[in-house]
Amino acid sequence: MKMVKTPLLIVISISFCSLLMVAHSSMGAVLAEEAKQLGTTLTEFGAEKAGNADGSVPEYTGGLTKARGMGQSYEDPFNDEKPLFTIDQSNAAQYASQLTEGTKFLLERFPTYRLDVYPSHRTVCYPSWVLGNTIKNATTANLGGEIMGDAITGTDAKGLPFPGIPFPIPKNGYEVMWNYWLHIAPPFGWISSLGAIFDTAGKLSRLPDVWHGMLHPWYDKSGKIRELTDDAVFGFRAGFTAPPAAAGTQFLNLYLPSAADRNQKVWFYTPGQRRVRMAPEFSYDVPVASYGGTILWDEIFGFLGRMDRFNFELVGKKEIYIPYNVFGLTNQLTLSEAFGPRHVNQEAMRWEKHRVWVVEATLKPTARHSCSKRVYYVDEDSWAILSFESYDSAGKMWRVYYTFLFPTYDIFGVNNDSLACYDLSKGNYFAIMVDRKSPNTFVHSYEHLPDIGPASQLTPRSMEAGSVR
Numbered sequence: 361m362k363m364v365k366t367p368l369l370i371v372i373s374i375s376f377c378s379l380l381m382v383a384h385s386s387m388g389a390v391l392a393e394e395a396k397q398l399g400t401t402l403t404e405f406g407a408e409k410a411g412n413a414d415g416s417v418p419e420y421t422g423g424l425t426k427a428r429g430m431g432q433s434y435e436d437p438f439n440d441e442k443p444l445f446t447i448d449q450s451n452a453a454q455y456a457s458q459l460t461e462g463t464k465f466l467l468e469r470f471p472t473y474r475l476d477v478y479p480s481h482r483t484v485c486y487p488s489w490v491l492g493n494t495i496k497n498a499t500t501a502n503l504g505g506e507i508m509g510d511a512i513t514g515t516d517a518k519g520l521p522f523p524g525i526p527f528p529i530p531k532n533g534y535e536v537m538w539n540y541w542l543h544i545a546p547p548f549g550w551i552s553s554l555g556a557i558f559d560t561a562g563k564l565s566r567l568p569d570v571w572h573g574m575l576h577p578w579y580d581k582s583g584k585i586r587e588l589t590d591d592a593v594f595g596f597r598a599g600f601t602a603p604p605a606a607a608g609t610q611f612l613n614l615y616l617p618s619a620a621d622r623n624q625k626v627w628f629y630t631p632g633q634r635r636v637r638m639a640p641e642f643s644y645d646v647p648v649a650s651y652g653g654t655i656l657w658d659e660i661f662g663f664l665g666r667m668d669r670f671n672f673e674l675v676g677k678k679e680i681y682i683p684y685n686v687f688g689l690t691n692q693l694t695l696s697e698a699f700g701p702r703h704v705n706q707e708a709m710r711w712e713k714h715r716v717w718v719v720e721a722t723l724k725p726t727a728r729h730s731c732s733k734r735v736y737y738v739d740e741d742s743w744a745i746l747s748f749e750s751y752d753s754a755g756k757m758w759r760v761y762y763t764f765l766f767p768t769y770d771i772f773g774v775n776n777d778s779l780a781c782y783d784l785s786k787g788n789y790f791a792i793m794v795d796r797k798s799p800n801t802f803v804h805s806y807e808h809l810p811d812i813g814p815a816s817q818l819t820p821r822s823m824e825a826g827s828v829r
Contacts, residue, residue, distance in 0.1 A: 402529070406525060424437065446477065449471055452468070463747075470703055475711040477681055480712040486772060493516075501526040510667070534667060542593050547577060547585055552571045553571075558789055562700075564695070568609075569602040576594060595612075598611045610823045644657065652790065654790045661763070678737075683746065684765060715740045721736065730753065735748060735749045759783055778792060
């Protein structure tokens with residue numbers, strides 16, 4: 361057979377490209393020696409186990425697993441605590457290094473805005489099987505896909521990571537965001553919510569009343585929800601019940617572990633059309649019409665969709681004051697008790713000091729998006745997004761967003777489905793809270809699905825039959 365000589369430059373180029381491919385495909389997994397930190401100096405899910413130097417962030421001791429009886433809503437086990445101190449305009453400069461840029465902005469803009477700071481409690485609880493899976497993921501889970509952040513791979517079934525946190529010792533911002541996608545939460549939550557927009561004059565306009573079937577399929581130990589949802593890492597089924605003009609409108613959103621369908625499958629049903637259609641346009645920077653355009657599709661719940669338009673840089677870890685263990689907001693009876701004309705009612709809020717991962721997402725030079733940058737604050741214990749700021753094309757702060765997390769101590773993990781988003785350019789804000797009066801709020805396991813219609817709630821075909829009109 362005749363041998364063909366390959367030019368040296370081509371050989372070097374091919375070898376270099378091969379090395380890049382190997383480096384990209386192996387990004388994520390840490391060496392066994394580094395993974396030994398899990399369960400020793402780090403928790404099994406990757407947080408620092410010890411408290412901080414002055415004790416304001418306590419040691420992690422397993423989270424909150426019991427609380428005084430649970431009724432229609434989660435009882436606040438810290439209800440008797442009093443604030444340690446308050447941060448407002450008069451002393452904000454003293455605490456500036458421990459505040460997010462968004463919080464500093466709101467303190468400066470609103471004289472009535474304040475942070476009542478309470479003792480910190482690390483309440484997030486993980487089941488033992490999730491901790492074991494997370495330790496296995498540390499040395500086996502990787503980032504995959506043609507574009508950085510497009511997919512995750514591992515050594516469990518279907519070449520995916522084990523159900524748990526994929527990157528407990530993250531090396532870049534993409535890994536932190538995938539940890540957010542798979543943050544610890546009940547596999548199924550049936551939640552009704554109330555929402556409102558407050559305009560520049562402080563006038564309240566009600567948002568449509570919504571029920572949500574919130575899905576974190578990988579935390580269903582039986583695997584049945586994953587089977588029904590194409591291995592979705594997160595999803596939700598939502599429908600409007602009021603006002604009459606919107607009642608019957610429904611969505612089914614599934615977010616996938618790879619870049620197939622741009623990491624998402626979205627279906628949409630409107631009573632007027634009486635048909636279900638795919639809705640790939642509900643992504644990226646499309647304004648959410650049902651929320652008055654005050655938030656973008658990829659901002660719902662913190663972040664949704666594909667990460668291909670931004671570079672996600674891991675800035676590091678920081679101690680900040682942040683809403684945490686916010687039982688009070690969830691337990692409010694009315695919108696007017698929970699939300700004021702300019703901002704969330706601080707009587708319903710609880711701020712604590714916690715350690716967060718800071719991720720800065722900067723728009724790629726060749727990409728299009730209405731945001732030029734976002735900065736995310738991701739809880740070290742739950743891996744949930746607690747807050748973010750977004751910046752417009754001129755580099756000016758545009759939106760400040762918070763989720764109001766509390767532990768779902770009846771099973772494990774957290775609920776972070778109540779939120780507020782301040783639009784600094786328009787001067788308005790909107791907020792959503794869980795409706796404590798709903799009889800179906802907080803259903804948390806696959807075994808409860810038959811009570812409300814199991815697989816039929818998680819398929820596009822069911823949406824027409826499920827319409828109220």
